[in-house]
Amino acid sequence: MKNSFIKANSRRRRGAAALPVILLLGGIVVEIGVAGAVLLFYLNNSLYGSKLASEALALAQSGSNEAVRQVILNKGTLGPIGMSVGNGSFAVTISRDCVANSCTVTATSLGRVLNREHTIVTTMLVNDDTGEVDIQSIEESE
């Protein structure tokens, strides 16, 4: 009688343990899967952002090139310069600081695609008598 109770009781315990264990393990597996999916979502977003950022950088560089061209065509250009290209746009502001006939012209070009932006700052030395343009630096700005 005693043996039979112990036997039956031990079976019950074994049967009752299977479900929680599977639920626990399954939960862990699903959790890992969900975590992977969330990670993937952010990775995806990040990659999309990287693509937009590349386009924004190309637009900012376009704005920089365009600013140099416009200063070549008109040494007194003060902008603003801007235009839309595809899904994005660039906008350039120009400042000018002259000492005698030597002018330092700074063009700040902001390229933007959706919420991604890049800024390129181009510094030129412009001879105000001859209109000759000498690019001093092209830098990406935060």
Place this chain on the structure above:
Amino acid sequence: MRAKLESGQSLIEIIVGLAVGVLFIVAAVGIVSLSLKVDFSNTTEQTGIELANDLINNIEVFANADWHNLDSLTSGTDYHLATGTPFFTSSSTEEVISDGIVDFHRSFSWAPVSRSSVTNQIDGNGDNDPSTALVTVTVSWQNSGDTDSVVIKKYLTRSRTRIFSQTDWSGLPEQWDQPAWIEPNIIINDRFATSTNASTTASITISGLSEVDNPSIQTNIDSTGKWAWNDVFGWIDANTTNTVWVSDTGITGYANALNIGYIAFDCTTSPNGDICDLPADPHSSFGVSNTTDGKLSGWAWNDVIGWISFCGNIGGGACGSNPDYQVTIDTSTGYFHGFAWNDVAGWISFNCADVAYCGTSNYKVKTYWSAPSEEAKLTSSTFNTQRSGGAGFNTIIWQGVKPAGTAVKFQIATRSSPLDGAWPDSDYHGPDGTNSTWYETLGSGSQEKILFGDTAGENNLQYIRYRVFLYSNSDHTLSPRVDDVIINWSR
């Protein structure tokens, strides 16, 4: 009984557990599978972006090295860059880059860009700018049967500028070519090709004039075209007294008739000063009137022969609208025509052409009033950009002085091959690509874009000459002064 029940429950639990477990595993495998697929897709796209960035940066380097690397390619056609000598070459064959799993197809194309001639902004309806291009890079690949791609667009410009600056014209003419130079030390000497009516020193001015008004000049009668004739008393010199001035309303001052003395055209400016208000003087308040279309009327006075009528009728009477005789001025040339009358000496002729006598004696009176401004022009020697594919000519600037009423204009001629001697006038063009327009800046120091029209295709050539035109003020007393001429161009 109890044991049996417990055993059955365990079996069901196991079955349910297994089922749930299988579901979990299937879901997990699905998620993991999707994750791996998306990860693969992301990795592939990241590679595509990197390839696109790499190409667009390389194209900029390629174009900066020589703009014709880019603009000599057919616009709208796909190309790729290949590593070559010295660094890149372009090729129209397709570029396929494989990472071992995916084949990436990479290419670029370019399109010309138009620009507003007013604002300089990029404008599809403006003039073609030979120094700007829109480059499009495309990278595409196959992904599960679909074609994915990355497209990046970028404006490139020809920004390496050079200048031809001429600051002295004191050398001899007929130099057809400027001396050779070695990059970047451009040499422009003091010589030029040809000039007409120009004073060429360290500056250019119209011969005989300067940018400063000459107070000693008080007449607008030409120093050569100054003679009128009368058969009785002979020559009348309208310039030597330096007082005769023709205006929209009349003639002031007095001329010198060589045999009978002064002829006064106006009582306020007679040889004896203002005699208009002398009541005892019988010839007070007289004068010769003018209209804006050059019709003279009224009276002049000479102490020997008396009144000279500039308009009237043979039988006497007022000038009226259809007089028998009248002295007129051709407003397009400034030459006097017609006859004045004096009761003692008879007709006074102002132009030999009216009596068909110029072959014998080429006398005439000419005024600068309403006549075209005096003009001088100078044509430069040939400037060689040394760019065999052609240079992008950007702007022209002049420095100097431009008094009110004067003008400085330019025309530009370009060629792909040198030509000694004079270039045809038809080669010299203004902004519309014809020789009937001129580049005219707002004044000294301002820039004028060099545009040759959309289709003329005259920009992007290797050789250039400028022709500068100087115009006096309408009184022919002032000239602009050109100190520097600067042509700005891009390599």
